[in-house]
Amino acid sequence: MKPHIPETRLDEIRNQAALGQLDAKGVRPPGSPFPEANSYYGLPIVKPPVWTWEIPLYFFTGGAAGASSVIALTAQMTGASKSLIRDARWIAALGAAASGPLLILDLGRPERFLNMLRVFKPQSPMSVGAWTLTAFGTASAGAVIAELLRMKRAGDAAAFIAALSGLVMATYTGVLLGATAIPVWSRHARSLPIHFGASALSSAVSLLVLRGHDEQALNALGLAAAAFETYMGIEIESGDDVESEPLRKGTTGLTTRIGGFFSGPLPLALRLLGIRSKRARRVAAASALLGSILTRVAWIEAGKASAADPRPHLL
Amino acid sequence: MPVTGFLTDSTLCIGCKACEVACKEWNDVPDDGFVWSGLSYDNTLALGHSTYRHVKFVEREPKSGCGGNAGERVTWEFSSDVCKHCENAGCLEACPTGSIVRTEFGSVFVQPDICNGCGYCVVSCPFGVIDRRPDDGRAFKCTFCYDRQKAGAEPACAKACPTGSILFGRLDDLERAADRRIAQLHASGMTDAAIWNPKETSVGGTHAFFLVRGDARAYNLPPKPEVPTTLLKQSWSAAAMAAGAMVGLSLVAFLTSSNSRRGAK
Numbered sequence: 001m002k003p004h005i006p007e008t009r010l011d012e013i014r015n016q017a018a019l020g021q022l023d024a025k026g027v028r029p030p031g032s033p034f035p036e037a038n039s040y041y042g043l044p045i046v047k048p049p050v051w052t053w054e055i056p057l058y059f060f061t062g063g064a065a066g067a068s069s070v071i072a073l074t075a076q077m078t079g080a081s082k083s084l085i086r087d088a089r090w091i092a093a094l095g096a097a098a099s100g101p102l103l104i105l106d107l108g109r110p111e112r113f114l115n116m117l118r119v120f121k122p123q124s125p126m127s128v129g130a131w132t133l134t135a136f137g138t139a140s141a142g143a144v145i146a147e148l149l150r151m152k153r154a155g156d157a158a159a160f161i162a163a164l165s166g167l168v169m170a171t172y173t174g175v176l177l178g179a180t181a182i183p184v185w186s187r188h189a190r191s192l193p194i195h196f197g198a199s200a201l202s203s204a205v206s207l208l209v210l211r212g213h214d215e216q217a218l219n220a221l222g223l224a225a226a227a228f229e230t231y232m233g234i235e236i237e238s239g240d241d242v243e244s245e246p247l248r249k250g251t252t253g254l255t256t257r258i259g260g261f262f263s264g265p266l267p268l269a270l271r272l273l274g275i276r277s278k279r280a281r282r283v284a285a286a287s288a289l290l291g292s293i294l295t296r297v298a299w300i301e302a303g304k305a306s307a308a309d310p311r312p313h314l315l
Numbered sequence: 316m317p318v319t320g321f322l323t324d325s326t327l328c329i330g331c332k333a334c335e336v337a338c339k340e341w342n343d344v345p346d347d348g349f350v351w352s353g354l355s356y357d358n359t360l361a362l363g364h365s366t367y368r369h370v371k372f373v374e375r376e377p378k379s380g381c382g383g384n385a386g387e388r389v390t391w392e393f394s395s396d397v398c399k400h401c402e403n404a405g406c407l408e409a410c411p412t413g414s415i416v417r418t419e420f421g422s423v424f425v426q427p428d429i430c431n432g433c434g435y436c437v438v439s440c441p442f443g444v445i446d447r448r449p450d451d452g453r454a455f456k457c458t459f460c461y462d463r464q465k466a467g468a469e470p471a472c473a474k475a476c477p478t479g480s481i482l483f484g485r486l487d488d489l490e491r492a493a494d495r496r497i498a499q500l501h502a503s504g505m506t507d508a509a510i511w512n513p514k515e516t517s518v519g520g521t522h523a524f525f526l527v528r529g530d531a532r533a534y535n536l537p538p539k540p541e542v543p544t545t546l547l548k549q550s551w552s553a554a555a556m557a558a559g560a561m562v563g564l565s566l567v568a569f570l571t572s573s574n575s576r577r578g579a580k
Contacts (some may be wrong), residue, residue, distance in 0.1 A: 040371060040535035041354045043361060050434040067560035067561065074565035108432015108452025112412075115431045119413035123544055126435040167558035174557075177340060177551040178424040179543045186543065189550040190355040197557035201564075217565075217572035224564050278444070313441075313537040 013311035039310050044264075046181045048307035049300065054106040056296035058099050059173045062133065062294070063200030065095020067141055067170025071204055073219070076156070084213050086147065091207050092162055093144045096137040100276045102149035103133065107297035112159060120137075125176040132172060168295055170200035177299060183313070184306035185299070187243035191232065192299075198228040199263060203292045206285035222288065229262035229291070243312045244271075247298075255298040262291030318421035320474065320486035321523035322493050322528075325394035325534070326500060326508060327480035334368040334395045335359060337362065337416055337475030342367065342458060345448070354466065355391075362396055362447035367445045367457035368472050372535050392527075394534050395472070395481055398423070398444045398457035400522035403542045406456075409439035422459035423521055430454050441518065441540040456461075486528045493526060511536045 049055075073089035075081075104113045116130035139162035174193030177185040187194065202225035205218045236247045236256065246252045270284035277281030306312075338344065347365040352358050355372035362369045373392045404423045407415045414429035425436075425445070432452040436445045445456040445475060460470035468474070473483035482489060494508050500508040511531040512524035518540050527534055 035441065038532040040373065040528050040533060041357075041537060043354075044443060045535050045537060046441065047363070047437045047446050048440050068559055071565055074562065074569055078566060078569035080569050106434075108434065108447050108454070109430070112429075112431035115412040117428055117431070118429070119411075121408075121411060122546065123408050124411050124435070125547070125550075126409060126433060130411055152406070156573075167561065168554075170561065171554035171557045175547070175554050178553075179436045180409075181441040181443075181541075181543050181548040182438050185438075186546055189546040190553045193550060194557040194560075197554070197561060201561055215569075216574060217568040218324070219401040220568040221564060224568075228324075251327060306462035307438075307443075313540070314532045315539075 006157045023089050039314055040050065042310060044308045045310045045313040046183075046307045048304040049182065050108075051106060051300060054102045054295075056300045058102040058106070058294050059196065059296040060103065060203065061095045061171050062099040063173065063196060063296075064203035065092045065140065066136065066171075067164035067197075067200040067204035067276070068092040068095065068207065069136070069143075069159065069162040069166030070170070070201075071208065071218075072143075072159055075217075080212075080215065081219070084208065084215060086205070087161055087208060087211050087213065089140070089143045089147065089162075091165060091211075092140040092206065096133070096140045099133060103130075110153070125172060127177055128168070129172050129176060130172055132165050132168045136169050137161060139165060152206075170195040177303065182303045182306050183243040183309070184246050187241065187312075194228065195232050196296075198225040198232070199292045201231065201296055202263065202267065202288040203227045204291075206288045209281050209285040210289075214273070214278060214281070219271055219274050222267065222274075222281075222284065226264055226268035226271055226288065227296075228283075229260065230268050231296075233260035233264045236260070242309075242315075243306070245309070246302035250300060250305065252302040254303045255294060255301060259291050259294030259296075262287045263295050264291070267291070292295070318417040318522065319459075319484065320400070320421070320489050321397060321459075322471070322482040322484075322489040322526065323395050323397065323523065324480050324482065324496060324526045325392055326496075326505065326526065327478045328370070328393040328395055328402065328514055329478055329480075330356060330370055330372060330391075330393035331477065332359075332370050333475045333477060334472035334481055335370060337368070338457075340370045341460065341463070341471035344455075345400075350413055362398065362444045362449075362456070363443075364448040364455045365395065366389040367455075370394070371534055375529065375533060394525060394527055395476075396534070397472070397523050398459070399442055399518075399524075400457075400459060401542065402519035402521065403443075403517060403544070404545070405439040405542045406436035406445050406454075408542065408544045409435045411435060418461055418464075419458070420459065420461070420464050422461065423456075423462075424458055424461050425454055425456060426453075428455055439543050441537065441542065489524075493524070496526060513540050515536075517541045524547045 024058035068088045076085050104110045121127040139158045142158035143155050171193040174196040178189030178192045205222040247256045267284040267288040270280045274281035345365050357372040359369045371394050375390050400422045407423050414426045418424045430453040436449050445454050447454050469483045473481045507529045514520035
């Protein structure tokens with residue numbers, strides 16, 4: 001089938017071509033003034049992150065493990081049930097054990113992962129993170145191994161160190177993204193650590209709930225995290241800054257929104273019901289875990305989309 | 316050792332891409348794709364893991380006065396882009412392995428035997444210069460011909476440049492040369508010629524700086540680049556707050572719920 005082009009259009013094209021200014025869609029003849037004012041052909045200024053699926057998954061496992069070690073310690077300090085403390089410690093240890101390989105897998109030269117420990121640079125969140133994971137991995141593994149060996153005092157000491165480093169584990173990933181040249185991340189440098197911390201806490205609580213722990217304290221913590229995640233979603237939705245557009249538009253916007261729904265409003269409502277209903281707590285846990293993973297994926301993908309947009313840099 | 320730099324003068328550039336070729340050959344850089352972009356004569360498009368010099372072809376509507384004849388529909392300007400070798404370099408600060416270092420020439424250099432390809436420098440460069448080479452796994456960018464400078468030679472691109480558009484020398488000498496060149500251009504009527512060197516931002520100036528005409532944004536040279544380390548304080552403060560809240564909330568949650576449990580029993 002022939003496209004319907006009026007004969008006069010051909011004259012128009014000839015006249016425009018003679019002037020060197022074809023206005024047809026998708027045609028940019030050499031010599032025509034480029035349309036993007038004050039930018040180099042609208043080409044990107046910064047490079048997109050090279051990180052693949054391992055990094056958002058690491059943000060999830062590392063965050064959940066870190067928050068879990070904090071729960072283990074506070075539960076111990078307040079005299080909560082022994083099985084809750086033990087399971088929280090195990091989640092921390094297993095999460096840390098999964099985190100290391102994920103980070104190493106994402107390296108361009110995985111065999112050189114030990115170079116991360118060549119230097120310590122407080123001005124590099126990546127360096128702080130590598131050292132924190134090393135400390136956290138060792139301490140959280142030490143805590144469960146000591147428990148297996150019935151060395152209570154050593155186990156408690158290790159669990160204490162795990163909780164301290166776990167606090168960094170749960171939040172530093174927000175700094176890692178925030179302190180970069182990627183507009184959508186740096187714009188949220190202040191909120192990302194809290195956002196990721198809340199997501200981590202929510203995941204840790206959810207894993208413990210799914211493991212069969214019914215303490216109201218867990219539900220209360222989950223409520224607080226889901227409330228913050230709901231607030232974060234509202235903040236993202238209500239903004240109109242050009243930097244945050246990837247969180248609202250396109251595929252990355254959709255992922256952010258779905259991740260936000262499963263992290264914020266849905267578990268918030270379910271955990272409110274969960275004050276009385278065990279089943280609601282279980283469903284809330286599943287939703288929060290899915291939401292946490294999706295949210296981490298959404299932030300990385302939004303960073304990639306953000307890098308492609310030169311506008312924030314040229315304001 | 317004196318601090319050296321590049322002054323790239325776009326008013327002298329003829330867009331021959333000899334700098335790109337010289338850089339590729341001397342540094343043995345792999346191909347960066349054979350594509351026709353359709354964007355003027357620029358088929359290189361951007362600096363990257365396998366592109367350390369990139370000639371930009373900027374087309375603009377001519378303004379009355381100097382530059383472009385009245386009959387021309389566009390002005391055509393060229394400028395060879397390169398790693399800026401920032402005074403406060405985002406990539407260097409971000410590098411967790413210490414692979415990226417400051418050399419005795421003041422340049423920023425990636426030690427290929429140290430880099431483990433973590434990719435954090437890639438998102439920390441405010442100019443999109445450094446990138447990870449997919450088949451190699453390590454990060455690459457302009458070396459400022461560290462090997463040649465070590466031997467007392469000028470970088471390959473500067474040596475190959477046929478018009479003197481790429482000037483290499485001591486940074487303080489180049490800054491004086493740039494001022495002289497600007498005065499000369501302004502005197503001859505090119506009043507829109509200016510130096511791009513973000514000294515007043517957190518980047519603190521660059522060792523490779525540029526003389527361009529008109530709005531530097533047309534060359535994708537950002538007017539207010541910031542080194543990401545400026546965000547650390549606010550971001551870590553937020554992290555500390557989040558950590559504090561996590562501990563506080565957990566303690567409160569366990570204390571109040573254990574109380575209520577006792578009450579119920």
